[in-house]
Amino acid sequence: MPLLEAKDVVSGYGKVEILHDVSVHVDEEEMVSIIGPNGSGKSTLMKTIFGLLNAWEGEVNFEGRDITGFKPNEIVREGLCYVPQESNIFPTLTVEENLDMGAFIRTDDYSEELQNVYELFPALTKKKDQQVGNLSGGQQQMVAMGSALMLNPSILLLDEPTAGLAPNLAQMILERIKDINDTGVAILIVEQNAREALKLSNRGYVLAMGKNKFTGKSDDLLDNEEVGKLYLGG
């Protein structure tokens, strides 16, 4: 039984259908990439899984339970955490306050998780009391991810966590994501550094025009000539 499964999902904005019967799944402790051209519906899929958009058809299951139609504030209580592509931080809150908000639904002590986040991203330690809006793009991504780790989720949904970052910084963030995955957290990641993301992942999906185009083991996708030419930039 997969940990997370979206089955034949149809969804979109208003009356415009964007996703046409898209299916993806993630097994426990697995890292899975979703790649595809701009506008192919990758973010739309993430938003639908997390209940920010309604699935018009199809279903979303988590740990074998049907969570279709759950609201985001209910889904987060199930053990999924999501880092959106855009506006994924609270800019006028400090680093520590952002992490506090990541732990909002917790009523127990979470100092250990705080400690873990600062160990994973040492650059944040000195910035604890600074407003996140004033930090660099890379540090903002660290805050966004750190905040999503405060609940010890069993799966993390990441939408383009390296968008707009310099290549070396992007590589660093991807490696941290792999570190998180190595601690047993399953990861579903959308990445525009498709090749790098696939190398770190177990499996991948190619989405094009709102449909499943290819799917398979990362190595197979990386070796596939058509995928390479069309979606990995040759």
Add this chain to the structure above:
Amino acid sequence: MQLLANGIIMGAIISVGAVGLTLVSRILHFFYFGYAGMLVFGAYFTLTFFNFVELPLVVSLLLSIGLLAALAIAIDRLTFKSLRSRGTGPFGMMVVGIGLELLLRSSVRLIWGSDVMRFELPIKRALVFPFDVRITTNQLIIIGASLLLMYLLHLFLDMTKIGKAMRATADNIELAKVKGIDTEKVIMWTWGLAAISAGAAGFFLALDTRLVPIMGWKLLLPLFAAVILGGVGNPYGAVVGGMVIGLSQEISAGFMAPSYKPAVAFVIMTLTLLVKPSGLFGRGG
């Protein structure tokens, strides 16, 4: 110097009122014109408890704020809540807000009449400070109470979990939901905070001047100007913005007809929107 003192008093009143308005505007995603009605109701409630029920002034104010919070939450439940769940945009919300303002203002006329009313306080002479600056005890109370109130609001927003959640929701309501924050509950708390802010500002204004049903409407432009200057959703910005607007308005009276005061607020607001729409402390253009 006298103008400076007047500016500080006016600034204190605007600052107190702007804190609530900035949070409501940001969290609800529209400029709520009915806030003027809240100011007026706050002032008249307090006056009623004080003049007619003859309760102590502080008790009257606290009761008034409680009543105002209940009224604001009831209005939200009856109107905005269902509009929110239907995804009504800011324009629709704003029109409903204007309608509510008209309704609230006529209700004030209906309940208390249109005649000028005052707090029945013993008349005290103004205290004379150096440079022949005259400030009444009431005005000193206004300044002191605003400082205290803003400090308490700061503690609330900075230290409590719900206060932080309120700032987070103001920053990014979608992300707040993703973090598991019950944003409807935050909105209720925001109305409560707005009631404190509007109730106190309305009361201070009434204490410094008098009560007329139109008083809230007249303060609304300087309030919006303060909110925009400080960056919508930023309570600290609103305090600074309120002070700047209050001071500019009063000081302008030194070399312009006092009837131009609203124009000063309007000019500052327009300039902010042209030069730095995100406000003094906002990031980016």
